Amino acid sequence: MDGRKFKDTIYTGLSKLLKALSNPYRLEIIEMLSQGEKSVEGIVQTTGLSFANASQHLQVMKNSNILKSRKEGHYVYYSLVNNELLYLYQHITKYAINEIAELGKILNQQREDNKSGDAVSLAELKEMIYNNNILLLDVRPPIEYKSGHISGAISIPMNELLEHLKDIPREKEIIAYCRGPFCVLADEAVKLLNEKGYKVRRLDEGYPEWKIKQVEII
Amino acid sequence: MDGRKFKDTIYTGLSKLLKALSNPYRLEIIEMLSQGEKSVEGIVQTTGLSFANASQHLQVMKNSNILKSRKEGHYVYYSLVNNELLYLYQHITKYAINEIAELGKILNQQREDNKSGDAVSLAELKEMIYNNNILLLDVRPPIEYKSGHISGAISIPMNELLEHLKDIPREKEIIAYCRGPFCVLADEAVKLLNEKGYKVRRLDEGYPEWKIKQVEII
DNA sequence: CGCTTATTCAATAAATTTATTGAATATGTT
DNA sequence: AACATATTCAATAAATTTATTGAATAAGCG
Known part of the structure; x- marks a missing residue:
């Protein structure tokens, strides 16, 4: 050729x-x-x-x-x-958010509108998770939680959060996560829990990013 | 929103x-x-x-x-x-070659047809470069060599290689490189030098991949 | 077997991208 | 100023992608 x-x-x-x-x-x-x-x-x-x-x-x-x-x-x-495709997708989205000003601004605005501007990175989560005052909250639908979730997370789907407030200890700091950086379920959870007086932040990324880090393909 | x-x-x-x-x-x-x-x-x-x-x-x-x-x-x-865009481009191409069988096959076939199937990786090059019996050959056009090249490489553009054979020591092992994994200049150089009895391999990648490794963005 | 349901296939319409053509703009030279 | 040159812009044609529609196929059920 x-x-x-x-x-x-x-x-x-x-x-x-x-x-x-x-x-x-x-x-x-x-x-x-x-x-x-x-x-x-x-x-x-x-x-x-x-x-x-x-x-x-x-x-x-x-x-x-x-x-x-x-x-x-x-x-x-x-x-x-495969996981390599997922890792590539994550690289593309991370590149776009970090390097394309318009997109970064839109994400930041979304975070601020929902009081989740101080999102927790996966690296930070790794340190925080040993603290007994942290509650890791998966707000995706149950079927997704069952397919895979971050170790130690409890599952309360966003659309049932209001009914399950009594299950959430008030003295704990909640870290809510969902499908990834563009998933709004965690934003909504932060907003709702904030209004109810809980101490809550969202995870910057989501379960798939955590999964890739666990697989350690790099 | x-x-x-x-x-x-x-x-x-x-x-x-x-x-x-x-x-x-x-x-x-x-x-x-x-x-x-x-x-x-x-x-x-x-x-x-x-x-x-x-x-x-x-x-x-x-x-x-x-x-x-x-x-x-x-x-x-x-x-x-920026370099981040280049790194993303490299991730995409590497993913495609490694994970899409058709593309991997086409690249392998191209390499074999030009006797450059035993390409040297950047990691291998890093080890080999301390060996005085190695000659690193940049076969891109001079303007590209001038814009940037792998440290220690000499420049002989592919279209002048035949006239410069006398400048290449016969006892050295030559590692030829060019623009990246899909660049055929290095393949052509390997083919020609092989026919002339030189010991030669091509670098699997190219100057841009080397550059990104130097920048160490990850 | 007939009927129902989830999904794919095939064809067509609509939307978008890419190639082509030629005019417009910016820069340099005499 | 006139002319030449590199590139972009704008419009149109051609090619490709996406949405829609309805038929076809595979699987399940009584």
Whole structure:
């Protein structure tokens, strides 16, 4: 193969992967699937896409080495191909937030609006977790908590938080987390708990970032 | 800003960056600019794009936080916005080569066809470089060597290699490198030097990968 | 077997991206 | 000032991606 043809083939292949990642719905699907595998129905419910449109997006992602699937009865479950893909996705999002001023500003504004501007980093959490006065709170839906969660976290889904306030000790400092840096469930939890007088901060990132750190692929 | 709007804004912003990266010519432009800044003319010559088409691609990249530019007389010079972008580009390419079987196969085939299958990694180079029997050869164009090169490398552009054979000691092992893992200049140099009876291998990566390792951003 | 349901496939419409063409702008030279 | 040159801008054409629609397929149930 001559050099020109080789480069064209390589760059076309790279471009195929990047195109498949370039759609906003698909990026959100990656965030969702980084919590654990999901059926098309689950993806449809969260994204608001039509069944056929979601399926089309999923096929594009599957044909571009982003997702894999398995079938069980009526249902097809999708998941990310591997942890390396998740780590790459995290690198992209972290780069964008840190280096693209507009995006960093939007995230900061969102955090401030919800009183979660003093988010805790994973490194900080690692130190804090030995403190008995810390309560780590997973506010994702139960099915996601069951797929995987940060060690030691308790599960109270955001939409049940109000009913479970009595289960939360007032003297503890709460660290709330959810799906990742753009997940608003933890922001909402911080806002609500703040209003109720609890001492609470959100985790800057989410379960998937913690997971990758545990896997220690680097 | 409500949660839905926030996520839409974030993912739209991420998608804009990824779309701007998703074109094969643009990926090659990034490889070129990772050697150092270049004028539009230089980009036109290497890519074969028309002036106006190249300019349009460059504007898209500039408006998506990938490139920056400066003007000097008639000429406009483009460069990557920062080392972090280059590091992200490298992560993407490394991921694709390692995890997408088709692409890995194409690269391996290219290496074998040019007798450069036993490429030297940067880590290996670091150990080898203290050996006086090693000659590090930069086969990129001189302007790129001048913009930046691996410490200790000598410059012989690939298209002048035949005329400079007499400058290369026969008892040394040569490590040839160029613009990155997809650059074929080093492959061509290995092929030629092999045929002339020299002991030669190529560096797996290129100057930009070396540079990022030096900067030690991680 | 007939009916129901989850998902994919195929075709078409709509939206977006990329290539092309030519004019406009900025800079340099005589 | 006129002319030349590098690049960008604007408009249009062509190519590609995404949304929509409805049929097809696979699996489950009575």
